[in-house]
Amino acid sequence: MSRTLSKRRDRSPAEFLPLSTADFHIMLAIADGERHGYAIMQDVRQTTGGTIRLGPGTLYRCIQALLSENLIEESPRRPADDEDQRRRYYRLSSLGRRVIGAEARRLAEAVDLAKVKRVLRRVPA
Numbered sequence: 001m002s003r004t005l006s007k008r009r010d011r012s013p014a015e016f017l018p019l020s021t022a023d024f025h026i027m028l029a030i031a032d033g034e035r036h037g038y039a040i041m042q043d044v045r046q047t048t049g050g051t052i053r054l055g056p057g058t059l060y061r062c063i064q065a066l067l068s069e070n071l072i073e074e075s076p077r078r079p080a081d082d083e084d085q086r087r088r089y090y091r092l093s094s095l096g097r098r099v100i101g102a103e104a105r106r107l108a109e110a111v112d113l114a115k116v117k118r119v120l121r122r123v124p125a
Helices: 003-009 021-029 037-047 056-068 094-116
Strands: 072-074 089-092
Touching: 021 037, 021 056, 021 094, 037 056, 056 072, 089 094
Parallel strands: none
Antiparallel strands: 072 089
């Protein structure tokens, strides 16, 4: 194992925070199971009510960065014979699971603070 890869695996989840919005939603999309790129894009669109739409360029640029940081990994799963053979499936790595958890806690703490500061009360339209 290379020294660089070993160092990355030993990194604390806090070192990756804050995640970008795109990275956070990509990781959320695969938190409950393996997905291919198009399914990730659909999940993000659906779970955000369409407020976040990842184009292919953004999606695959983020996937490459997440792979290089060892936050996600390519699954050994391959497409069925009737599917596009170029399709790749992605899942969270163990480090990625710790990072997404840390980011979710960070965001929850920010929301709790916003409630204390009363910035979440209804504002006139």
